[in-house]
Amino acid sequence: MGDVQPADFRIIVAPAVGFGEIGQALASVGLLPGPDDAVTPPAIPGEREFAHWTAPEDDARVHYSFNPVVFLRVLVFSGRSAIRWQAAVSDKLAQLEPQEIGALLQSSSPREVLLGLYAAAELKAIGLLADIEPLRIHTDRRISQTAGQVAEKLALAFVSIGAERLAEAQRWQPDRSALFPRLGDAGVRRDTLIWLMRDGHGASPDSIKVLRSGLSDPDWQVRVTAMFVAARLKVAVLWQEIRQMELPSTSRSGLDDRARSLLKATRKAVLADLAGEPLPGEDNDDARLMRQLRGALAGKAVDGRDDLRDWVENWLLQR
Incomplete structure (x- = not known):
């Protein structure tokens, strides 16, 4: 060594x-x-x-x-x-501790917001990703550009430090990210998954560990976000984890029967896409929905179903 x-x-x-x-x-x-x-x-x-x-x-x-x-x-x-x-x-x-930096990010003063962004980058304050993400569309161009750069830096820091900072936990589950479950609330974990698509890592070994942890997260929205990101990144190695992933099954999740049914159909489409199955050619409701969902997962509108594409993109944009 x-x-x-x-x-x-x-x-x-x-x-x-x-x-x-x-x-x-x-x-x-x-x-x-x-x-x-x-x-x-x-x-x-x-x-x-x-x-x-x-x-x-x-x-x-x-x-x-x-x-x-x-x-x-x-x-x-x-x-x-x-x-x-x-x-x-x-x-x-x-x-300036993370709590004070978070307050700066909410300030009405552009100078204070920029100070908060630069400070978050210096400390690699991954837990502030959820506060930084909305600043990417700030009306002040300096703030929006800086927020995008800082968010990407924090996502890169997350991917690169997981094993080093939590080596003991990683030893027991070497195929998962030991850091991901400790990132804070579900919103931060969802934001982190989204950044895996944007930081240039793609389906790297570290990204796969993060996604695998996301697919077993206690929060169902984190699990579903991980599924969508895995589909967009074409991470076929996670096919089994996606098939076994627990989806919300009751109204306690805040979803009605139709929404829960759509999630189940989406998982079938993700699995078919990752397995490289051909699109179904039958002319029935199930086959049409499968074609539409697979098109939406790829970022395309199929058979005029812009609503499905928007639904998928909303998961990937966290809006």
């Missing part, structure tokens, strides 16, 4: 905390400042935009960056003792 590379740790310093106070806090725990080698003066006098510190007796380093437009202040701790230094500094400085 090769050497394990130590992770870095970061904190988002509260915007109101100036560079001078940050420098004092790091000095108070024994970190040594590096030289100021900036070639241009900072946009705000006295507020350096980059700085670094080192530990006197080990390989730890601390890098600081400051975005003067939105007042994003980030401290990144690296080295084998990084977590110890992060803990020491955290006691000295006010920070």
